[in-house]
Amino acid sequence: MIKSLGAKNYKYANRGMTLEADLEATNHFYLVNDIAVIYKKPTPITISKVNYPSRLEAVIKEGYFRTPSTTDYNGIYKGKYIDFEAKETKSRTSFPLSNIHVHQLKHLDMICKHGGIGFLIVRFTTINKTFLLTHGDLKEFINNNDRKSIPLTYFENKGYLIKDKYNPRTDYIEVIDNLYFGGMP
Amino acid sequence: MIKSLGAKNYKYANRGMTLEADLEATNHFYLVNDIAVIYKKPTPITISKVNYPSRLEAVIKEGYFRTPSTTDYNGIYKGKYIDFEAKETKSRTSFPLSNIHVHQLKHLDMICKHGGIGFLIVRFTTINKTFLLTHGDLKEFINNNDRKSIPLTYFENKGYLIKDKYNPRTDYIEVIDNLYFGGMP
Numbered sequence: 001m002i003k004s005l006g007a008k009n010y011k012y013a014n015r016g017m018t019l020e021a022d023l024e025a026t027n028h029f030y031l032v033n034d035i036a037v038i039y040k041k042p043t044p045i046t047i048s049k050v051n052y053p054s055r056l057e058a059v060i061k062e063g064y065f066r067t068p069s070t071t072d073y074n075g076i077y078k079g080k081y082i083d084f085e086a087k088e089t090k091s092r093t094s095f096p097l098s099n100i101h102v103h104q105l106k107h108l109d110m111i112c113k114h115g116g117i118g119f120l121i122v123r124f125t126t127i128n129k130t131f132l133l134t135h136g137d138l139k140e141f142i143n144n145n146d147r148k149s150i151p152l153t154y155f156e157n158k159g160y161l162i163k164d165k166y167n168p169r170t171d172y173i174e175v176i177d178n179l180y181f182g183g184m185p
Numbered sequence: 186m187i188k189s190l191g192a193k194n195y196k197y198a199n200r201g202m203t204l205e206a207d208l209e210a211t212n213h214f215y216l217v218n219d220i221a222v223i224y225k226k227p228t229p230i231t232i233s234k235v236n237y238p239s240r241l242e243a244v245i246k247e248g249y250f251r252t253p254s255t256t257d258y259n260g261i262y263k264g265k266y267i268d269f270e271a272k273e274t275k276s277r278t279s280f281p282l283s284n285i286h287v288h289q290l291k292h293l294d295m296i297c298k299h300g301g302i303g304f305l306i307v308r309f310t311t312i313n314k315t316f317l318l319t320h321g322d323l324k325e326f327i328n329n330n331d332r333k334s335i336p337l338t339y340f341e342n343k344g345y346l347i348k349d350k351y352n353p354r355t356d357y358i359e360v361i362d363n364l365y366f367g368g369m370p
Contacts, residue, residue, distance in 0.1 A: 037295045039255055042229040045245065060230065063245035070224055074259065076268075079300025081261040110222045115264025 019088045019123045022170040029168040036173055038075030038082055044068050070107045078181060081116035088123045094149035095122050108135045117180055131159035132175045204273045204308045207355040214353035221358055223260030223267055229253050255292045266301035273308045279334035280307050293320045302365060316344035317360045
């Protein structure tokens with residue numbers, strides 16, 4: 001009985017971890033194993049008040065969150081510039097496009113135009129499935145639909161399922177490698 | 186007399202502008218003219234207290250500056266991943282290496298290893314000269330010297346002077362283009 005409980009716990013170990021935490025662990029794995037150098041950008045903040053309790057210490061006493069001008073993640077893989085946004089949804093059926101800002105789409109347009117690899121990672125948390133959708137397929141959906149959300153079926157048909165692994169947890173580079181480099185890292 | 190005053194003002198127009206402001210204007214110029222997509226990363230902050238005066242508003246009431254794990258600037262130019270750190274010094278004779286963190290040097294090592302273009306931009310504010318030093322030449326200096334600062338002469342010999350222009354103000358892409366792409370953008 002203990003054994004099967006252990007197996008069950010192992011299987012669902014990732015449940016409850018956020019996509020952000022999984023991607024942080026994944027990017028750390030890529031970094032220490034010399035596979036890719038990809039970081040999440042810090043949250044942009046406008047600081048309006050800072051105290052200096054001592055000469056070496058600064059404490060922010062008032063600040064506001066700014067809307068990011070770009071996507072959250074970027075870096076390099078096999079010499080190529082990588083750029084993506086990552087989002088979770090609790091919906092079982094579709095991903096609301098309100099999660100992506102217009103300027104983030106424009107940013108991904110620019111990245112692709114300049115020869116970078118741009119994409120979106122979406123995790124449907126309730127069904128525990130994570131997809132990679134290329135920026136090209138994201139744009140195709142937006143250009144050809146009036147819907148305010150992308151149905152799960154579009155991700156199943158056009159996107160690529162990112163396998164849940166032990167390490168790296170959310171191996172999106174495997175997908176990128178198959179798509180753009182024709183093989184394993 | 187008015188004319189010569191005007192000319193003088195024009196010549197010294199950049200004085201007083203910080204390197205950061207010049208780079209922001211420069212990167213904006215590259216972006217809107219479709220030359221390159223390069224952004225400064227936001228300052229990393231650990232937030233420890235947030236107030237919500239209303240449902241839509243969040244005010245940070247306590248936060249601390251974190252040491253960045255990477256360099257400040259990255260992006261894409263002609264399909265290549267670009268990554269650099271930019272610093273000012275008031276010294277007329279040398280650039281103190283204490284301005285660069287060890288993990289930033291390691292980060293640039295990784296970037297170059299993975300096929301990106303890594304460099305340092307240093308402005309000597311007192312003499313109003315801005316240099317680009319490739320990560321290779323930066324490392325060569327560090328590996329072969331015990332000095333805690335890089336003399337101006339090293340920048341003059343190994344670095345590349347970035348011309349002060351009207352627009353783009355600090356045209357480092359011109360240097361990158363000559364160095365890595367053999368021509369004008």
